[in-house]
Amino acid sequence: MTLAATTDESPMPTLTRSSRMAQVEVLHRFEEAEPLWRSFENANHLYTPFQRYDFLSAWQRQVGSREGVAPYVVAGLDAARQPLLLLPLGIQSENGLQVASFLGGKHATFNMPLVHRAYAANAGRADVDAAIAMLRRRADRPDLLSLARQPRTWEGIANPLARLPGQPAITGCPLLKLAPGARPEERISNSMRKRLRSKERKLQATAGYRYTIARSDADIQRVLDAFFVIKPLRMAAQKLPNVFADTGVREFVFDACLSRQPSGGRTVDIHALECDDELIAVFAGVADGHRFSMMFNTYTVSGLARYSPGLILLRNIIDHYAERGYTAIDLGIGTDDYKRMFCKNDEPLFDSFLPLGAKGSVAALGLSSLGHAKRLVKRSPALSQVAQLLRGTLQR
CATH class of the missing domain: 3.40.630.30 (Gcn5-related N-acetyltransferase (GNAT))
Structure with a gap:
């Protein structure tokens, strides 16, 4: 598959409100995705450093591939096949379901797409709904999208996926604003x-x-x-x-x-x-x-x-x-005491569980309920203490 890619030497065309996602393509190999992926890593685009190609290719090579994760990198394009969004996902079999999650596992504090800044600023609910609908029509679709630990904004611009149904993440991320x-x-x-x-x-x-x-x-x-x-x-x-x-x-x-x-x-x-x-x-x-x-x-x-x-x-x-x-330093997921000595704010994070097929609907409901329960435990000192005691007992 060949997709147009821009570089720092070839500036992105200006996008307007008329720019809409018209199609999605899926790349199944890192080598295939690399040129387009790297074209997103410049000032025209919004992304966290946890979604850099070099970071996630190292993770996939050493961890993901050994855990049975298959790359499922989604490229969202407009009618002129201009790239608007890159979603770095991987598919893994879990309890008989094909589940697509962000690459990087627990080693990536934040997850979000790499996205053209102008598109991110103007994308509405209809845009992201259309992208999900296009994924549902693909023969290679997974049963479920499990999209965890996403920031609602990055550098003051909304994460387009925050317009999809979601819920607060299990644990927050302490943040020091500078x-x-x-x-x-x-x-x-x-x-x-x-x-x-x-x-x-x-x-x-x-x-x-x-x-x-x-x-x-x-x-x-x-x-x-x-x-x-x-x-x-x-x-x-x-x-x-x-x-x-x-x-x-x-x-x-x-x-x-x-x-x-x-x-x-x-x-x-x-x-x-x-x-x-x-x-x-x-x-x-x-x-x-x-x-x-x-x-x-x-x-x-x-x-x-x-x-x-x-x-x-x-x-x-x-x-x-x-x-x-x-302008900011964050100390990773969790509310350890030493983090609160420096960080007085939190980065709002959310999770989304989106079924792409009938089998994924029940799983989405289960993951959502489990997330709510875990968050309740984390927010209750008494329940957290019980959980820690049980964890310590199981590890003996």
Whole structure:
């Protein structure tokens, strides 16, 4: 299949309210989708860095393919076959149903289509309904679209899929908004900065103490090697499952972190506190010039842990991106206490479960009900405590 693709050197035509989605095409191989996909990764389009080609191709190669996920990349086109929207999905068999979900699994904090900005600004409910109707008529359609953890807006523009039926996501995402030109104490209070400086003096007494951003292949390899030693110990201490031990995850993390964008920048930014003897703390995430979104983190299991190295590293990260004009930092799904020390807002997320066939209708209702129940548990301290106790018991 050949679809027209634009590049930064060939600017997109201006879209108007008369531009409507006229057809959808589905690409079943990453290599087939790559030219069109990369043409969406420029300033004319809206997308989160979790939907970049390099990030998701690494995930599909190392994790998705091993889990039986088959690419199902949907391209929405206007009557002139001008690309308007790219939906990076994968199909997996679940309990006898073919379910299409966003690629990236739990390693992508946010999911949404890559979409032309003008189309996103003008698309109405009829546009997205028409796209879903066209998918329903395809012979290769899945039974169900399970579209989780979608932001309602991105960079102030509505996500077109927010016009479809949906419900609040199970768990929110703590968000720190950064006002342009704000003073450091407006980002993090003077009292917290003072406490962290006092703790950091203890770390500064170690030989070679430093805050670094891993940029070279050798630095990235060294930091990740240490991360994969420390993280299992930290998860075990918290009686939590080590998701980084799942098949292919280590390879995915290395592939994604070592890859580069066409601009030359890394697909994943890795921030660390180190000394000559050990990796003290690490936070890694994706950045797009507007927002930094955390992917994974850990901190030492040595005695240096008592000096709050994770919080000290977060202070450095916040200042780093604020000084570069970023307007937001999010710390991933979940409401851990340390996140609330910095993030006073939440990114509103929603889930949509859309049947494309008769078999998918019952499944959509079941997933919706399950999502509501899980959200109720998350919002109730008493129920959450019971769930944690049961999880701990099952893991013994």
